[in-house]
Amino acid sequence: MSDEDSAYSIKFLTFNTWGLKYVSKHRKERLRAIADKLAGHSTLTPIAEEFLPSAEGEEDYDVIALQEVWCVEDWKYLAAACAAKYPHQRLFHSGILTGPGLAILSKVPIESTFLYRFPINGRPSAVLRGDWYVGKSVAITVLNTGTRPIAIMNSHMHAPYALQGDAAYLCHRSCQAWDFSRLIKLYRQAGYAVIVVGDLNSKPGSLPHKFLTMEAGLIDSWEQLHGTQDLEAISRMGPLQQLLKGCTTCDSLLNTWRAQRQPDEACRLDYALIDPDFLQTVDAGVRFTERIPHLDCSVSDHFAYSCTLNVLPQGVETRPATSATGARAHDRDLILQKYSNYETMIECLHTYMKTAQRQKFLRGVHFWASVLLLVAALVVTTFTANRAGWSSILWVLFAIAVSITGTIDGGISFLFGRSEIRALIEVEQEVLDAERHLQTFLSKK
Structure with a gap:
């Protein structure tokens, strides 16, 4: 971190490390390669000479935010390898099976940390997807810079498992982004320079992205440097140009784990969203493209x-000055855009609410049907045991299976189902409150 006349620069890296135990291939070797490079001992091979950072020390970061660090042994290796270079470290803990996978390495002293766990975060029935079990969260780290306090908000939001429909989990990510925006506003109002980093699993221009930028008052650091991106044009570029022009961190054909994807699937999901009142992007790009x-x-x-x-x-103003008339027009346009976002969000909530209620109801039906089947099995066993004793074993096994599945579905219905529906209602009420507040401004203009 450089310091000159009270203004200084700070360099960030955000990286989804793909550290799923038993699922991610070559997990241990890959995480160790990442740790070694961060520590300054890289043996990786570049994919293209023209894409290599040219300046000496280009890979020397001040703050590193990591996602999907889900194995303690990986974190221990990372922390030990980088201890000399990044003495201030933190792994965040949450969830049932493991933590949220969020970690931070910093040269800058850490003043405080705080973890906010998203209340709407997938379903316990989606065992193979695991988002609910790891407890997706926002890991907030306040850095002690000696001048202006900086709040780093690292997150890995719910993943999309389909382009459309229930498996896309758009409502979950939108609810997470809505909660996220509330946190951002609180920290900004308290005078912190806020930086949101991580794998947000949302493309530029999507509803979650709008909540984290337009609603929260942040700006996409890549777009601050390069302007608003034409996603259609980027989808038609070659893989290397997609990296250079579109910063496509995910599903790039140059990534060996995504080489079977279609060229137009490459997208940008990893971000640094920054407070434009206090921060100005001077350089940005894709890193860790080596093999x-x-x-x-x-x-x-x-x-x-x-x-x-x-x-x-x-006191330094980063936004261009505008006339009073231009400012009023800009304010009205922003209010109308926010209002449109709220309407889209309410529609999204209503659509998913039907799914949540249906699943709660069906799982409840399964529970009560299981109770009836269990009683019936006990009655039938008493009659069949005298005629064929061996059949009792089959009925006992049947009763065990019915009891286990019925209890699980009953628990999901009566506990998780009710909790999720109430959480959805709460988000809807918050959005409606914000919408009514905007209506008072629109009626005056």
Whole structure:
């Protein structure tokens, strides 16, 4: 971190490391390769000379935010390897089976940390997807810079498992982004320079992305540097140009774990969203595009994203000055855009609410049907035992299966189902409150 006349720059890296135990291939070797490179001992092979960072020390970061660090042994290796270079470290804990996979390595002293766990975060019935079990969260780290306090908000939001429909989990991510925006506003109002980093699993221009930028008052650091992106044009580019022009960190054909994808599937899901009042992007790009030589594979199924930010002195205005008339027109346009986002969000909530209620009802029906089947099995056993004693074993096994499945579905229905529906209602009420507040402004203009 450089310091000059109260203005300084700070360099970030955000990286989804793909550290799922038993699922991610070559997990241990890949995580160790990542740790070694961060510690300054890289043996990775570049994919293209023209994409290599040219300046010496380009890979020397001030703050590193990691996602999907889900194995303690991986974290221990990362922490030990990087201890000399990044003495301030934190792994965040949450969830049932494991933590949210969020970690931070920093040269800058950590003043405080806080973990906010999303109340709407998938379903316990989606065992193979696991989002509910890891407790997706926002890991907030306040850095002690000696001047302006910086709040780093690292997150890995719910993944989409389909392009459309229930499996896309759009409502879950939108609810998470809505809660996220509330946190961002609180920290901004308290005077912190907020930086949101991580794998947000949302494309630019999507509803979650709008909540984290337009609603929260942040700006996409890549777009601050390069302007609003034409996603259609980027989808038609070659893979290397997609990296350079579109910062496509996910599903790039240059990533060995995504080489079977279609070219137009490459997208940007990893971000640094920044407070434009205090921060200015001066450099940004994709990192960790290299491969591990002896495995001939990429180090993760995502590429990393890095940005260098100037932290501006007090009183410096980064936004261009506008006339009073222009400001009023801009304000009205922003209000109308926010209003449209609220309407879209309410529609999204209503659509998913039907799914949540249906699943709660069906699981409840399964529970009560299981109770009746269990009673019936006990009655039938008393009659069949005298005629064919061996049949009792089959009925006992049947009763056990009915009891286990019925209890699980009953628990999901009566406990999780009710909780999720109430959480959805709460988000809807919050959005309606915000919408009514905007209506008072629109009626005055």
